[in-house]
Amino acid sequence: MSISFLHCSDLHLGFSQFGLEERFLDFGRAFQDLARVAQEKQVHYLLIAGDFFNKRTINSRTLSQAVQVFAELKKTGIKVIAIEGNHDKAPYGEGDSWMHFLHEQGLIYLLQPEFTEGKLVLNEQCLLEFPGIRFVGLGYLGSMTAKRLQELQELLAPSEKFTVLLLHAAIDQLLHLGGVEREALVGLEELVDYVALGHIHGRYELEDWIYNPGAPESWDLGEVGKEKGYYHVVITPDGKTVEHLPSSPRPIYNLQVDLSSLTSPLEVADLCLGNLESQWNPAKQGAMVRLELIGEVPFNPLSIIQTELVEALQNSFPLIHVEVFNRATLEGERVIELTSSQFNRQQIESVVLEDLMRRNFAAYDVEDPEFVEAGVEVAQALKELSVAGDQEGMLSLIKTWTKKWGRGEVGHANSSIETD
């Protein structure tokens, strides 16, 4: 006898992306499509590894989409096993979410871990057993993921049954944004046969053991090119077979247009139109466009009027949405590049202030790193003092700074401070 399931995640049902009704319907259709595949393949279970809903508060139409499809799956005997993701998770301590409602209605099995004295408890809330198969659902655990996996390894008894772990987490991905190292799962290899992940919207797999199917629709146009779909898994006494079935998200054109050859912002639309024309595929009706403008131009890049650009593209092609990212720069302008280690507010501020100093204090010696550094420091200190309402401190700081670095017009400002 074989057991089979379909594993999906990140459906983001109810998402009216860009405020478009079409996109709301797209996310609903993606869910209907995969439910239809589950029925065609006659699977026993449908696994949803988190982010079924796009957000915790949903409207009635979204709930209707969910109830209708789940009721149909229930009629055909397909059991739905789900966990919550970061998008649809109930607030800590409240077992209350629309996912919970669907569970109460008997439409899905929602697995949610419980904690006593800060430790994971393996009870029927998160461990569900059926003949030949069992499901452990940990949901989204954020920064606690590694710790909880360690606890699970200590608590979970070995079993003859095929064991599936459902988890909403990035494994060995986005490590600087809360991803979890593969090492966090060490020890579970003996206890778990299939790790059903969600969270990352493109497909990836690790060691024929960890599977992430990819969101069926594109939650962000930047997901263009990522593999998306669901896994069809069949378990027999000889082992498991896993097949990735691609979903059909709405087509996206990803255009990167280099404006370097242009002399006027008025030429931008034509260049973009030509670029889209060259790769236009009439089969991709109602597509979306992600348009990135790059290159160095001899005019102010902000003089490119994005609404006009969007209009020009939508007038010439049947597109439902165009998203423009203007990353073109003025010739000779310094580009601020932030590395991931600079992603805290103070460091970003420093980089921006430093750039402003170099641009706007041209009359001063902006090549002197000491001058720039002192300027950044004083600007940041002034901000802190201003937030604290310390006027005295601000005045004395300005005096000290102008004494050391001030010249000409700054000296003038200084004298007005002293007379005020």
Ligand SMILES: [Mn+2]
């Ligand atoms: Mn998601």
